[in-house]
Amino acid sequence: MTSTIPATARTSPARALICRGCGAEYPLIAQHACYECFGPLEVGYDAAALARVTRAEIEAGPANIWRYAPLLPTGQDPSARVTLDPGLTPLVAAPRLGAEFGIDAPLWIKDDSANPTHSFKDRVVSVALTAARGLGFTRFACASTGNLANSVAAHAARAGVPSVVFIPADLESGKVVTTAVYGGELVAVDGSYDDVNRLCGELVETDEFEDTAFVNVNVRPYYAEGSKTLGYEVAEQLGWRIPEQVVIPMASGELLTKVDKAFTELVEIGLAEAPAGGWRVFGAQSAGCNPIATALHAGTDVITPVRPTGIAKSLNIGDPAAGAYALEAVRRTGGWMDFADDDEIRDAIRRLARTTGVFAETAGGVTVAVLAKLVASGRLDPARETVVYNTGEGLKTLDAVAGVVGPTHRVRPSLRAAREAGLLG
Amino acid sequence: MTSTIPATARTSPARALICRGCGAEYPLIAQHACYECFGPLEVGYDAAALARVTRAEIEAGPANIWRYAPLLPTGQDPSARVTLDPGLTPLVAAPRLGAEFGIDAPLWIKDDSANPTHSFKDRVVSVALTAARGLGFTRFACASTGNLANSVAAHAARAGVPSVVFIPADLESGKVVTTAVYGGELVAVDGSYDDVNRLCGELVETDEFEDTAFVNVNVRPYYAEGSKTLGYEVAEQLGWRIPEQVVIPMASGELLTKVDKAFTELVEIGLAEAPAGGWRVFGAQSAGCNPIATALHAGTDVITPVRPTGIAKSLNIGDPAAGAYALEAVRRTGGWMDFADDDEIRDAIRRLARTTGVFAETAGGVTVAVLAKLVASGRLDPARETVVYNTGEGLKTLDAVAGVVGPTHRVRPSLRAAREAGLLG
16 A cells, blocks of 8 residues: 555645654655654645635535645545545534633634534544545544544445444443444454554554555544644634634644644635734643643643543543644643543533533533633633634533433423422412 | 514515415414414415525525525524524435435435434424514423424523423433533423423413413424425435435424425425426335324325334324325325334434445434335335435434444454454455
8 A cells, every 4th residue: 555645636735744753754655653753744735736725716615624625635536535524514602601701702612513423533534534545445444432433434334435443342332333333344342442552553564454544543644634624614614714712622632733733824825814913722631631731731741641531531542642742832822721520521511502502522521611721720811712622422422411410390291280390480 | 472573584485374274364473273273374475575586595595594594484684593503414325225225216315413403303493493582482492302302402502592391201311411401491291292292282371481482382383394494405405406206204294294395385486496297205104103104005084193102202293283284295296105113213224324324313214214115115216316304313312223233343452363353354
């Protein structure tokens, strides 16, 4: 699998894979780490190609992530896409949530639960698998504990391509069902998520898996670029303006860095205006898995891995691959990071639902809870426009709030009973 | 609550409420049954106003149901809407599902699980509550066992309006959570869904509930019109063509009649082309609740109420209010109805997921299973273009398939174990 992106996608603005560590360059192949320094590879673009992209070209595109194909490494040819057509999810005004937190300026929720499998993972999987098919892979795979598994299995089903998804054997039944229903191979591994990941890292090197794209391993550089669309969309939805402040959940930390990269690109090529003082990027973790925020608070570059705990399972990456880059982006833009415990997460899920009608998964609760903390600590300016990213759907983590919400009244089916229960004033 | 639609929405094409039974006309007030004959009221339009609507006007509108505001009774003023902006959900090509059933012509899934609370109810609730606010109501309510409860509670939360939702006390915990999280009043009633409905019918007549719009009771005529958007969208997504065949799930039967009404309107006002031989409307029920299909099969107009059973709970209306009108539409267009049992529903959910990447709730399983039966019995022509409506999300009815899907392999986390399990060929 060493072919480059094929001629049918020749209008891709991608130029090379570039090592984030030493700057070494590689062709656009299936590779995720540098042979020189073992640093992670990232897609680099032809600046002239990006500079030719216009707002009109994007606005004339489809109502999904592919409107940004001129800024992505792959997917320029619609017939070659492997996709559920995610994206262009709602940017929801949240004035009553803002009021509860003392935020006067406009507050927005970017609600990515509206994607086809109800998480932002559909964005990265669509880009990864489109790249993978272009590179000649004929089977799709991932290691996951939930959202990514759903998305890969659904994408493979839509495309009619075989898939093999690896999960820890003790995963909740609901998450098993939402992947197994798509009919691909589903491998339950007796071990932790780290064990599953390690096994996938070994399998990807075998001859038998030479035909298989692991979305977050051998095609990871393309996968990661999909997250840029969460930056592009917010800017376009605000009328081609970058918001002054964004609050973003962190697992590997990659999403945060890619939203920042998207903003940087848009400003560089003249598609969007930066706010007068620049934008500030804020990161959110849970108290049960806060290695990046802890490093920031300690003023160090050294991220000490943790063994994750707590209800925000979709953010539970104890050894975050892009943590150092997230730290860099937050420090460079004058942002901050914080973390929230399980009770704060549950409370934030309810506040968000009550004030906006958006029912978020635990990761969204983390982000809203951290928003409140950032205002309280003075790190986030309540007089500046802020966008908060909700990356997933409450239906997938019902257990998180099942114990704390329920009926407000219980009555027999009669007017008298309703009156006695106080329903008639 | 007898005020008519206010002046701010004067561009509404709605003219009157008209009795479906005797044709008596009423102003656009909060009323759902005829004083003369007790027949159901339906919104009637000013034909000249509808005739002025153009494709360009619709195509320039927002990417949601409100692009069709010129054809709806309310919502012309964006600032007066009570809405989560549902609609413009994907029309997914399903060639591999078609091949499994021997369908050669194009087959499409209209996937309404993509709405904000993941069912088609967001469409009807947005129209009902926008009308309700225009009519002066200050509280929103419904009786429901699931999707409608979620949608009303979420809409009220977004709008910052109090809500009170009535549910049977023995409802599944998951459905309670997905309504309670939005923070409105949630009344658990010790009784069946019919008991809950009856109680709401009594409450709506009390002075204490004079300020309260029950979406499917006192503002039902407006509520029902929201379903027309599922017809408009399919026609627009097909390039302003009416499909030759549509298969639609039936609970009250109202959705089927409104899709047919939407097609009729579009052809009458010249916005869409009808197929050469007209369109044919097919209705789907479950074997556990099939009163409309049973009447059709028996060749009678008399719909005998049933006590619903089976897993397709969102379709379990034993005494369907619009059943007679559904029969009329199916007979007039040369369609048919059929029903599927629980095993067939489960199998259809899996087939749909495996071949399209769409994970449907049980109602979607009913519709796909009935599609297969209609082809097998020769009632539906496999050589004609067909659209199948999926009205809800598989995440809400996980239990339906939890027993029949699961991991395909189980291994220890080692290459050797993977090889022994056959994963390496």
